[in-house]
Amino acid sequence: MFSYQRIFLTNGLEVIVHEDHSSKIAVFNLLYKVGSRFEQAGKTGLAHFFEHLMFGSSANVPVFDRELERVGGSCNAFTSPDITNYYMTLPAANIETAFWLESDRMLQLSLNEKTIETQRKVVMEEYKQRYLNQPYGDVWHHLRDLAYERHAYRWPTIGQTIEDIIGYTKDDVWNFYQTHYHPGNAILVVAGDVTLSQIEKLAEKWFGPIPSLSNQAQKPQPEPPQSAKKIKKIHAKVPTDALYKVYKMPAKDQPGYLEADLISDILGAGKSSLLEQRLVKNGKIFASVGGYITGSVDPGLLVFSGKMEKGVSSKIAEEALDEILAEFLQKEISDMELQKIKNQGEAMKTYESIQLLNRAMNLAYFAHLGNPELYWEEFEQKSKIEAAQIKTWANRILQEDQASVLHYQSINS
Numbered sequence: 001m002f003s004y005q006r007i008f009l010t011n012g013l014e015v016i017v018h019e020d021h022s023s024k025i026a027v028f029n030l031l032y033k034v035g036s037r038f039e040q041a042g043k044t045g046l047a048h049f050f051e052h053l054m055f056g057s058s059a060n061v062p063v064f065d066r067e068l069e070r071v072g073g074s075c076n077a078f079t080s081p082d083i084t085n086y087y088m089t090l091p092a093a094n095i096e097t098a099f100w101l102e103s104d105r106m107l108q109l110s111l112n113e114k115t116i117e118t119q120r121k122v123v124m125e126e127y128k129q130r131y132l133n134q135p136y137g138d139v140w141h142h143l144r145d146l147a148y149e150r151h152a153y154r155w156p157t158i159g160q161t162i163e164d165i166i167g168y169t170k171d172d173v174w175n176f177y178q179t180h181y182h183p184g185n186a187i188l189v190v191a192g193d194v195t196l197s198q199i200e201k202l203a204e205k206w207f208g209p210i211p212s213l214s215n216q217a218q219k220p221q222p223e224p225p226q227s228a229k230k231i232k233k234i235h236a237k238v239p240t241d242a243l244y245k246v247y248k249m250p251a252k253d254q255p256g257y258l259e260a261d262l263i264s265d266i267l268g269a270g271k272s273s274l275l276e277q278r279l280v281k282n283g284k285i286f287a288s289v290g291g292y293i294t295g296s297v298d299p300g301l302l303v304f305s306g307k308m309e310k311g312v313s314s315k316i317a318e319e320a321l322d323e324i325l326a327e328f329l330q331k332e333i334s335d336m337e338l339q340k341i342k343n344q345g346e347a348m349k350t351y352e353s354i355q356l357l358n359r360a361m362n363l364a365y366f367a368h369l370g371n372p373e374l375y376w377e378e379f380e381q382k383s384k385i386e387a388a389q390i391k392t393w394a395n396r397i398l399q400e401d402q403a404s405v406l407h408y409q410s411i412n413s
Helices: 048-051 062-069 091-108 113-132 139-147 162-168 168-181 196-206 257-268 274-281 315-332 335-354 355-367 374-386 388-397
Strands: 007-008 014-018 025-032 074-079 083-091 186-192 228-234 242-249 288-293 300-308 403-410
Touching: 007 083, 014 196, 014 355, 048 074, 048 083, 048 113, 048 168, 062 074, 074 388, 083 091, 083 335, 091 186, 091 196, 091 242, 113 162, 113 168, 139 228, 139 242, 139 300, 139 403, 186 288, 186 355, 196 242, 196 288, 228 242, 228 355, 242 315, 242 388, 257 274, 257 288, 257 315, 257 335, 257 374, 257 388, 274 288, 274 300, 274 315, 315 388, 335 355, 335 388, 355 374
Parallel strands: 014 186, 228 403
Antiparallel strands: 007 014, 025 083, 025 186, 074 083, 242 300, 242 403, 288 300
8 A cells, every 4th residue: 555645626626646755757647537438429439539639739838749758758648438547757857847738738728620630530540450450350349339238338439430530520529628628527646756745836836727617528328237148240351250258247336346357357367267278278169268357437348258269160169158157157166266366466456556657547547436545445355255255246247148249250260
């Protein structure tokens, strides 16, 4: 556990300070509480589009990256269904540059036609290269649309279709900016060789004057309960068949979420997992296999996926997967098996805490969920879960009427 302190500006910005004087580096992490789940059908991909726009220019910053590089800094960002996160690493002595850059684009980002069109071309090219022209690249377009009927999780962050990206108007872009990019919808974490008083003064100086806006973002439509298994088949020019089987699971803060995470770990995380040992190492059906959860704020998905050996059909692969899942539901989870997974989780958390950037990101993310303390509370809760609890939730979640299955089939098979 590491120390932190919280400040709340009158305009709604939450500021978290994590002092670490072991090096002369600082991390500046700004999380906006907006991701693709806040988009509307027909206007999808705007959250990701904004990630690109934010690295253009603002009123007093001609080129964002260039100004940061001048003081020895680097930056990046990512968009998820739930959040958009911007981060910089730079010498702590130059931390005020980060405040200047980030506050300027929060208040007065350049959204002229030239900028919008330039980034539109960039994002469209990304869409084509990563999702249309890559083998299996559109898997999550199909899988999300299959698993969800109403909720905005039914499209990936890049956007549901390339036509949505083509169709953004200047008003669409401006309204998205006004709705989501303001102090009341953001959490700032500054970590490293800094002090609380220093960051409090800088936050007031650079962000304090930015007006607070009421967050008028529409919440996503709740997903109706699933009552029957869903199946979709895709035929494409891919080397081998692939199988994606997902199950509905509880939301991030709900009972059963941590148990679902442990289920995915036991069954499909790493080379020693049950699925890897049975279906890859000692089988002739899967070339690769894994399990994980989407980790969504709203109810998400427990995912099992794999690629088949040459000539093996995804239908045969699903039967093999189902056999392992049925066995898992019948047998007891041994103490040794469960402890191994918990030890791996503890090792991962220790590894995460070494990097200053990871600490800053985790503080921001769990603050967005309601409280930075959830970062440690979640780990403590997970470490206390017993095998019987996992089996109870496995029997609730791993039901065929809660499954959505994508058979991604090679046209040669």
